[in-house]
Amino acid sequence: MATIRFFAAAAEAAAADAAAIDATSVGDLRAQLTGLYGAEFERILGRCSLLVNGTRATDDTVTLSGGDTVDVLPPFAGG
Template sequence: MSPTTTATLTVRYFAGARAAAGRSEELVPAGESLDGIAAELALRHGERLAAVLRVASFLVDGLVCHDRRTPLPAGATIDVLPPFAGG
């Protein structure tokens, strides 16, 4: 990695999270916790996404994230899954 390259994470949005963010995915700087990333995303996209993030489930590299305070590694993929309706 060159000194001018920033380590990043990929955030992928699904269903209502995609609609609230206005995109299907974006990059965020690595090294933050899931709580920190959620706060950054709420600042970027506003209250509509913030509301979704408060009730969403998160997968980190395909696994449910239970500790929202641990810093996430560079290159990880975070899936934002809002609650789904259905029977």
């Protein structure tokens, strides 16, 4: 299972800081997260960047394995 870490608005929408999900790809992960956390989470997820082991995943075909860590990062403002 991959470890999924939620930050800011994504953590708020999921009501959790982390989850363990058995997904085979980023697209599969998106579908499972939407199923678990609902429409509001899906809306926020659409604006988020996903980092797989620290590298931005720009494609839903990126493969995931059991030891991966995926960070769900909403856009941040400020500075």
